[in-house]
Amino acid sequence: MWFNQAKCDIYMGTGAGTKLLKEIGNAQCSVKISSPYLSPKMVDELVWLHKKGIKVTLITSDKFDSRSYRQEKSILPLVVQNRHLDEEANLVRKKWFLTQRILMTGSVALALILLILTIASYNSIYILGLGIAFLLFLCSRYARRKTKHIKIYSYTYSSLFPFKVFVAPDSYQINDMFIHGKIYIIDGHTAYLGSLNFTESGTKYNYETRIRVTDTEAVRKIEEEFDSLYDHPGLAFFGIEEWGRSIYTEPINQSSSELRVTFS
Template sequence: MKAHIERYTFYKLLLHTMQAAIKEATVHMGTNAGKQLLEDIRSARHEVSVLSPNLNTEQMRLLLDLHQQNIKVTLLTTLCQNMIGNLEDYDFRVELIRQYKRKDSEAEQKKESLKDLIKFLAIALVSFIVASVYTYFYYYTYALICFIGLFLIAALVIYAAATELSRTSIYRYTYKTTFPLKIFIDPQNQKIRNSSKHFIHAKAFVIDQKIAYLGSADFTCSSLNSNYESIIRIEDQAAIQELLSEINRLYKSSSEDMDFVDIEEWGRMIYDEPKE
């Protein structure tokens, strides 16, 4: 009993000390430490920034719902272990990445030119065949050789033109994320080629540039609702702006020590690109 009281007194003292050290801050510790964080995120009116190495499907859908409500969402997360874009057997890439296609007028003109060339050479082939048969019956040996040579050249050119035609698409495909998103790769991830040396382990949340959260909790149901976590709620504007600057710096980072997912490469993995 005495040990329990001493432990309780220690945690109470720790909370008071942390609150006194941080201006305009509230400390949440325990198995339901993320309750206020979730309430503030759901009540966001303008923007939400999330830095969390781990997510689950429910939280990902919450961010997508916020985006649908015209709330600006920025997400920085990590592909851990052997994930390639799945959360709880759900592939979230199709909702986070959109395919866009535009018609390439130069490619369209090139394709039409190749079609016209093939038509012309096809007529030429027929003419060479007729001429070869004619010269064969009249024993014009040199002429026969010439027509056969022209036939072979025309056939090769048709083959090359047809190959190029099949490779030429009149559409160009690009890929964009549904909202600002950067996915770093865990150095231990063996399913995605990467050169990461560092694992992003920090957790931070900023709501409407007015409230920020820092602590041990990931953006997962277990962390926010059942794990014993510590979370600090900050309203100090100077600290929030500094935190946003760091999140923005990390979002724009191109450090070789922290590899991240190539969205264009992911897009080509999950969407077809018809030649047309």
């Protein structure tokens, strides 16, 4: 993209993101951000905007940020885990759980009865029946293992709002281009360009450079470039399912304390 003679404000120094953050916080309809590095607190601001009804779009990369956190820490709030229950498998698991409880209760009850009979009658013959109680106990342990290994949950993932994490060239040698440019577009009529990343250090503390553009035609072209970059057909990015599996655990079922043995 090339645009000549755009009128803009220029700022150099620390606190380069002060006005930027204020305008992002006051956005009325949309915010678009491209920044290779993020910090969790800044992403929380985007989540807050999304909950207010602001349309948020984000471009970033899988690079480490300045504090050596993986981007997972920042991306986590943007990835929604959707858990799906297999009703048929869950019914089978409940039956095994009920069987385990019956067998365990039966083995304990039988063992107690046999001990009481042995003590009351002074006849050790009842002790032989403990073998049956022990067999019931072993069967209950088998049933318990079955409940632990039956998979009743599957998972899919969705994004809180549109975002893409492009693969950095030095990570997997897939993309030749690293998305290093920082672009901020607020409500389609104000754009910021410069060196500051969407991090606390970049927006508040580092010595950074930035320009603020309100020229209608310039902002339009900047937004077109952003949209083109977001939909770039030649750049690999991490899919939402891949992010979900790397961020979340995926238990195959619930613990026994959570299981309710009810049949409809």
